[in-house]
Amino acid sequence: MKGLKLGQFVRGNSIIHQLDPRTKIIVCLVVIFSILINYKWYVILLNMSLIAAVIILSRIEPAKILRSLRKLRYLFLLTFIFQSILTSGEPLFHVGSVYVTREGVSLGVSTIFRLMILYLCSTLLTMTTSPLKLASGIESLFAPLRRLRIPVHQFSMLISAALRFIPTIIEEAQILTRAQRSRGAQFNSPSVIVRIKSMAAVLIPLLAASLQRADDLAAAMESRCYTGGSNQIRISKLRFGKKDKLALGLVSLVFLVFVFCI
Amino acid sequence: MAAGSIELINVTKEYATGRSHKKCALDNITLTINQGEFVGLVGMNGSGKSTLARLINGLILPTAGKVFVNGIDTADRKSIIEIRRHVGMVFQNPDNQIVSPIVEEDVAFGPENLGCYADEVKERIDWALQATGMDELRHHAPYLLSGGQKQKVAIAAALSMRPDYLILDEPTSMLDPGGKYDLIENLKMLNEKYGITVMLISHHMEDVVHADRLIVLDQGQIYLEGTPREVFSSENFFSAGFKPPGIVQLVSNLRKRGHMIDENIITVQQMVEYICRL
Amino acid sequence: MPVIEVKDLSYTYCPGAPYEKKALDGVTLSVKRGEFMGIVGANGSGKSTLIQHFNGLLCPDGGKVIICGQDTSVKQRRDELWKKVGLVFQYPEQQLFEATVFEDVSYGPRNLGLGPREIRIRTEDALKKVGLEPESIADLPPICLSGGLRRRVAIAGVLAMQPEVLVLDEPTAGLDPLGRDMILNLIKKLQQEDRTTIVMVSHSLRELLTLADRIAVLENGKLVATGSPKEVLHQKDFLALPGIIMPDYLQLIHALAGRGKKVNTGISAMAEAELEIDRLLKEICGK
Ligand SMILES: Nc1ncnc2c1ncn2[C@@H]1O[C@H](COP(=O)(O)OP(=O)(O)OP(=O)(O)O)[C@@H](O)[C@H]1O
Ligand SMILES: Nc1ncnc2c1ncn2[C@@H]1O[C@H](COP(=O)(O)OP(=O)(O)OP(=O)(O)O)[C@@H](O)[C@H]1O
Ligand SMILES: [Mg+2]
Ligand SMILES: [Mg+2]
Numbered sequence: 001m002k003g004l005k006l007g008q009f010v011r012g013n014s015i016i017h018q019l020d021p022r023t024k025i026i027v028c029l030v031v032i033f034s035i036l037i038n039y040k041w042y043v044i045l046l047n048m049s050l051i052a053a054v055i056i057l058s059r060i061e062p063a064k065i066l067r068s069l070r071k072l073r074y075l076f077l078l079t080f081i082f083q084s085i086l087t088s089g090e091p092l093f094h095v096g097s098v099y100v101t102r103e104g105v106s107l108g109v110s111t112i113f114r115l116m117i118l119y120l121c122s123t124l125l126t127m128t129t130s131p132l133k134l135a136s137g138i139e140s141l142f143a144p145l146r147r148l149r150i151p152v153h154q155f156s157m158l159i160s161a162a163l164r165f166i167p168t169i170i171e172e173a174q175i176l177t178r179a180q181r182s183r184g185a186q187f188n189s190p191s192v193i194v195r196i197k198s199m200a201a202v203l204i205p206l207l208a209a210s211l212q213r214a215d216d217l218a219a220a221m222e223s224r225c226y227t228g229g230s231n232q233i234r235i236s237k238l239r240f241g242k243k244d245k246l247a248l249g250l251v252s253l254v255f256l257v258f259v260f261c262i
Numbered sequence: 263m264a265a266g267s268i269e270l271i272n273v274t275k276e277y278a279t280g281r282s283h284k285k286c287a288l289d290n291i292t293l294t295i296n297q298g299e300f301v302g303l304v305g306m307n308g309s310g311k312s313t314l315a316r317l318i319n320g321l322i323l324p325t326a327g328k329v330f331v332n333g334i335d336t337a338d339r340k341s342i343i344e345i346r347r348h349v350g351m352v353f354q355n356p357d358n359q360i361v362s363p364i365v366e367e368d369v370a371f372g373p374e375n376l377g378c379y380a381d382e383v384k385e386r387i388d389w390a391l392q393a394t395g396m397d398e399l400r401h402h403a404p405y406l407l408s409g410g411q412k413q414k415v416a417i418a419a420a421l422s423m424r425p426d427y428l429i430l431d432e433p434t435s436m437l438d439p440g441g442k443y444d445l446i447e448n449l450k451m452l453n454e455k456y457g458i459t460v461m462l463i464s465h466h467m468e469d470v471v472h473a474d475r476l477i478v479l480d481q482g483q484i485y486l487e488g489t490p491r492e493v494f495s496s497e498n499f500f501s502a503g504f505k506p507p508g509i510v511q512l513v514s515n516l517r518k519r520g521h522m523i524d525e526n527i528i529t530v531q532q533m534v535e536y537i538c539r540l
Numbered sequence: 541m542p543v544i545e546v547k548d549l550s551y552t553y554c555p556g557a558p559y560e561k562k563a564l565d566g567v568t569l570s571v572k573r574g575e576f577m578g579i580v581g582a583n584g585s586g587k588s589t590l591i592q593h594f595n596g597l598l599c600p601d602g603g604k605v606i607i608c609g610q611d612t613s614v615k616q617r618r619d620e621l622w623k624k625v626g627l628v629f630q631y632p633e634q635q636l637f638e639a640t641v642f643e644d645v646s647y648g649p650r651n652l653g654l655g656p657r658e659i660r661i662r663t664e665d666a667l668k669k670v671g672l673e674p675e676s677i678a679d680l681p682p683i684c685l686s687g688g689l690r691r692r693v694a695i696a697g698v699l700a701m702q703p704e705v706l707v708l709d710e711p712t713a714g715l716d717p718l719g720r721d722m723i724l725n726l727i728k729k730l731q732q733e734d735r736t737t738i739v740m741v742s743h744s745l746r747e748l749l750t751l752a753d754r755i756a757v758l759e760n761g762k763l764v765a766t767g768s769p770k771e772v773l774h775q776k777d778f779l780a781l782p783g784i785i786m787p788d789y790l791q792l793i794h795a796l797a798g799r800g801k802k803v804n805t806g807i808s809a810m811a812e813a814e815l816e817i818d819r820l821l822k823e824i825c826g827k
Binding site: 354507 | 581583684688713714717720721743744745782785787788796799801810813814817818820821824825
């Protein structure tokens with residue numbers, strides 16, 4: 001009933017929604033890989049344009065996604081500060097004995113963008129792919145890892161269940177926070193001890209409730225004949241079609257050219 | 263073991279609580295539920311209702327005794343899929359049993375686990391959604407539906423396995439009266455039209471007046487059993503702290519005022535007909 | 541003077557987002573001191589949202605909420621409101637977190653900054669009010685209690701703050717008949733003996749018809765009726781509201797009236813229905 005949380009699947013019929021989950025996962029991996037190995041500006045630009053294109057194609061309101069970035073602003077700020085003072089290079093100015101370097105500022109800005117790309121990329125993936133499809137996609141892509149005795153299916157189901165539960169747990173946390181506040185818990189008290197105590201009053205019951213929910217969900221899934229084994233039917237339903245080949249080919253080509261050739 | 267029924271034979275279930283403590287949730291229960299029945303299960307908090315429900319589809323196993331579903335022992339882990347295919351479950355909190363953010367995909371979860379092929383899955387979804395009246399909402403996100411609608415999705419999800427039995431553990435406790443009424447009407451229809459055996463657990467006697475049989479659990483034992491009329495008029499029912507639906511109380515008060523009213527009346531409709539016939 | 545005054549209150553969840561939801565829309569309502577106000581409405585009609593305004597957890601988007609003479613739009617006042625208005629959430633037993641019943645119930649009083657003696661008195665008082673023996677239960681961990689007992693402990697946790705107004709969100713949901721009666725009696729006693737103002741949300745019209753002095757009906761964020769149980773029952777279209785169904789004894793009376801029998805449909809309590817049918821039956825048999 002409650003409002004949609006960011007990162008939660010939004011039903012839609014756009015081309016992005018229709019793509020095979022595996023395509024989307026691969027593109028995500030490529031994007032993440034590219035920004036990890038290459039800090040150059042044009043890679044960032046390329047990734048940002050790709051993300052912009054996906055947002056437009058997926059018909060998700062850009063404002064909504066941009067607003068959610070605000071939540072990360074402190075993280076961005078902190079990263080920026082650390083990068084700019086901890087990187088050695090040509091000093092721009094200094095405060096006391098702390099020097100801010102040109103390289104540091106540049107690295108700071110690019111790190112912010114890279115974080116943003118990381119965040120947007122995974123958000124878009126989960127917003128346009130239903131958790132069950134995502135699980136099937138992960139499972140099918142990483143199936144070869146099963147030979148190394150990695151429990152691929154369990155892992156993919158875990159991700160799917162986590163995604164499914166994040167909004168519920170946020171909602172639960174909100175209710176518990178309010179309930180304890182109305183018993184006088186102070187979350188913005190000057191005293192750290194009081195704050196920690198108040199947090200505990202939320203976290204302890206939240207943990208209990210989450211375990212209860214997990215237990216309920218497990219019972220509901222089991223009683224619908226889920227046995228914990230991998231499900232070939234659901235995987236075989238995935239269709240890697242023309243659109244996927246096209247999308248994947250295009251994206252990989254552009255990236256290869258940019259990342260390695262220039 | 264008769265096929266076409268659920269049988270519990272001398273079933274005891276104990277939970278381990280702490281190192282040496284045990285909590286006896288069900289105590290030597292013997293019970294048969296026949297195909298086609300509508301059974302109401304009531305009892306105080308902690309009387310063992312949920313435990314009974316979970317025993318029937320093998321989510322938990324009895325400490326002693328046997329549970330058979332259509333002749334298959336639930337302790338036989340090889341047949342567990344077979345058992346769960348026969349017994350659909352619906353739980354109290356609609357939010358905790360939905361696995362997918364699309365109604366249709368959620369309903370497909372069961373058949374897919376059973377290994378059905380695409381067209382059969384579709385056929386089953388169509389039927390289940392139509393039987394619960396959720397057809398129009400098939401592409402919706404469950405979390406945008408009302409509590410009552412969510413519970414119907416959960417019922418459809420159970421129905422898509424084409425079960426013989428449907429067990430519902432307090433499905434109405436989070437619903438408003440309108441949603442509750444719809445749900446019960448839907449269950450009655452499934453029972454009558456499709457012959458699905460229903461076991462409905464509830465704390466509200468109004469929910470179970472239409473049942474063919476009412477079972478009252480108390481501290482892990484079957485305390486009373488009979489048609490709703492028999493149970494509601496039993497002295498023991500009152501002394502244990504239960505109250506029949508308002509209309510039954512009303513009729514019994516009227517009897518105390520000296521009116522000779524038909525003993526069989528337990529619903530509003532029956533009472534209206536009775537008075538109009540006078 | 542009313543203890544709670546709500547004027548033209550509006551509240552929107554997630555404003556600006558595509559899925560924004562106007563949960564309350566122009567609600568005007570007041571609750572007098574010592575009164576028992578019932579709130580009914582379908583799932584999602586805004587009941588929980590409304591009552592969270594009463595102790596300052598939510599701040600009105602439009603309109604005013606005045607509690608004990610103070611406007612809650614001032615943040616400072618809102619933050620102090622929990623001392624006056626006790627709010628029992630739905631399924632409150634989920635909030636228990638301390639290691640023992642005593643510590644959990646005394647959480648509120650401790651936050652009020654009371655001395656140890658006062659805390660002990662209030663905690664034991666609250667436990668007695670909900671029908672629990674402090675000596676036998678105070679040192680037990682809450683987890684090992686049954687559902688009904690945990691609910692009572694949670695309510696005691698709110699009572700221990702001795703609020704002027706007690707607000708309860710579906711306090712009987714999921715309880716067995718004994719537990720329900722216990723809680724309802726407790727609430728009624730608080731109103732009658734301690735003169736506590738009560739606001740109670742419930743899906744059971746029958747509970748409210750017997751307990752409440754006045755009932756407010758919400759539909760889709762709007763207040764569609766208020767008044768005494770009888771007034772509300774006779775408001776036009778009340779029974780056509782989604783999610784609202786009459787208690788069965790009233791269904792009987794209305795069905796009989798619909799079949800042309802002379803019964804007074806202007807009643808609300810079960811005892812009255814009994815008298816009506818009694819009279820009707822005597823009339824029929826007398827002829
Ligand atoms: N997992 C468990 N571990 C330990 N004890 C349990 C467990 N589940 C249930 N019990 C205990 O077993 C007894 C029966 O529980 P059960 O949940 O079956 O009751 P119920 O009739 O469904 O109650 P309610 O009306 O509250 O849902 C209770 O005393 C309960 O505390
Ligand atoms: N935290 C939230 N975020 C977004 N929307 C919300 C939130 N809480 C409630 N809503 C929405 O506001 C509306 C009113 O909700 P509210 O919980 O007040 O209803 P209610 O009358 O208490 O329902 P119920 O009988 O199911 O408890 C609903 O449509 C609900 O989906
Ligand atoms: Mg139960
Ligand atoms: Mg509510």
